[in-house]
Amino acid sequence: MLAVRPGVPQPEDTVQFRVSMEMTKVDIKNYLEKIYNVPVAAVRTRIQYGANNKKNHKNQRVKKPDYKVAYVQLGKGQTFQFPNLFPEKEQDEEARSFDDFRKKYLEKEQQIQKGDPRRGGVPDWFGL
Amino acid sequence: MNSSPPGVHIIRKDAQITSELTRNLFHKNLAKVEPPHQLKFLHTTLSRSGLEEFFDDPKNWGEKTVKSGDAWNIKQLRGKSSEDLHKLWYVLLKEKNMLLTLEQESKRQQRPMPSPERLEKVQKSMKNIDLVVKERETALRLLQTGHEKPVPGEWRNDFLGRTYWYTYKEWPIPWYLNKKYKKRKFFYLPHVNHFIRLRLEKHLCVRARRQNLEKKRQKVLHMKFPHLAVKSQSQ
Numbered sequence: 165m166l167a168v169r170p171g172v173p174q175p176e177d178t179v180q181f182r183v184s185m186e187m188t189k190v191d192i193k194n195y196l197e198k199i200y201n202v203p204v205a206a207v208r209t210r211i212q213y214g215a216n217n218k219k220n221h222k223n224q225r226v227k228k229p230d231y232k233v234a235y236v237q238l239g240k241g242q243t244f245q246f247p248n249l250f251p252e253k254e255q256d257e258e259a260r261s262f263d264d265f266r267k268k269y270l271e272k273e274q275q276i277q278k279g280d281p282r283r284g285g286v287p288d289w290f291g292l
Numbered sequence: 293m294n295s296s297p298p299g300v301h302i303i304r305k306d307a308q309i310t311s312e313l314t315r316n317l318f319h320k321n322l323a324k325v326e327p328p329h330q331l332k333f334l335h336t337t338l339s340r341s342g343l344e345e346f347f348d349d350p351k352n353w354g355e356k357t358v359k360s361g362d363a364w365n366i367k368q369l370r371g372k373s374s375e376d377l378h379k380l381w382y383v384l385l386k387e388k389n390m391l392l393t394l395e396q397e398s399k400r401q402q403r404p405m406p407s408p409e410r411l412e413k414v415q416k417s418m419k420n421i422d423l424v425v426k427e428r429e430t431a432l433r434l435l436q437t438g439h440e441k442p443v444p445g446e447w448r449n450d451f452l453g454r455t456y457w458y459t460y461k462e463w464p465i466p467w468y469l470n471k472k473y474k475k476r477k478f479f480y481l482p483h484v485n486h487f488i489r490l491r492l493e494k495h496l497c498v499r500a501r502r503q504n505l506e507k508k509r510q511k512v513l514h515m516k517f518p519h520l521a522v523k524s525q526s527q
Contacts, residue, residue, distance in 0.1 A: 165389055167347075168393070182396070199385070200342035244343055248353070249348075249398075250353065250354050250398075
């Protein structure tokens with residue numbers, strides 16, 4: 165079972181999970197209540213079909229796995245907001261200097277691609 | 293008394309408000325679950341519920357790497373009591389759920405997952421616990437009944453000459469009344485012996501090839517790094 169950020173905005177008391185295909189609504193309710201001690205009011209499930217359209221280098225169809233999605237409504241008026249697990253953090257000196265170096269290099273590359281600024285945007289194809 | 297607006301399902305049971313899972317086939321299962329009157333103004337946050345266990349320690353959010361110890365070894369687990377193993381199993385299960393959540397979120401945000409080797413360690417530990425528990429169960433079973441396996445079975449040959457362990461299944465009818473079962477052949481005819489020999493040769497060839505390759509690789513390494521050679525134990 166894993167908690168998942170909902171693709172479509174859900175009501176505040178609803179948590180979205182991906183669960184094993186064999187789990188039922190009652191199973192999910194008991195699982196959360198007993199193992200995580202979370203009060204569950206209602207559970208709704210659906211099975212998401214994984215597409216079979218992509219092809220690999222051998223031109224064989226590659227199937228994405230199917231999975232079951234559970235929408236769990238919390239009891240006792242609890243709310244849940246999926247947190248941001250990748251907040252911007254302070255970089256240390258080494259990382260900052262490396263980032264600066266990388267930015268400068270990319271800028272140089274872009275400048276070279278643009279061409280000589282003294283030509284005023286005229287491409288090199290034209291002589292002189 | 294029951295001042296609930298129409299259309300809202302609140303089940304009261306002995307003055308205690310419990311929300312039961314109604315498997316009512318007549319209504320659509322989209323019951324709007326409203327918090328009861330007394331608790332309407334109590335808004336609990338994430339820290340109150342156990343859902344925070346699906347995520348790592350907030351200090352680790354946004355880090356590039358998270359330090360973690362080694363996986364549990366079978367030898368270490370064999371020394372633990374069954375209660376300890378039971379608790380450890382659930383700790384590992386919650387950790388695995390947390391890591392899977394993190395993996396999915398990192399795929400969603402298109403960011404690298406910090407220290408993905410934690411997942412492998414947890415899976416290895418859980419596998420080791422399973423092995424230890426199975427060992428203990430077989431030992432108990434041997435002492436109590438004298439049988440090693442939980443389900444009885446026997447060695448059988450299939451129609452291609454391969455030998456495999458057949459486990460007995462539970463059937464409502466005896467085998468001689470089972471038409472589909474009678475069509476299965478648990479023996480092979482003499483013309484198959486030639487193919488058994490060929491299969492054996494193939495298996496031996498593959499094994500010899502693998503062993504030769506390993507020996508060659510060791511020789512190359514020995515030549516490249518003589519100072520790292522394992523010294524023989526002979527005196």
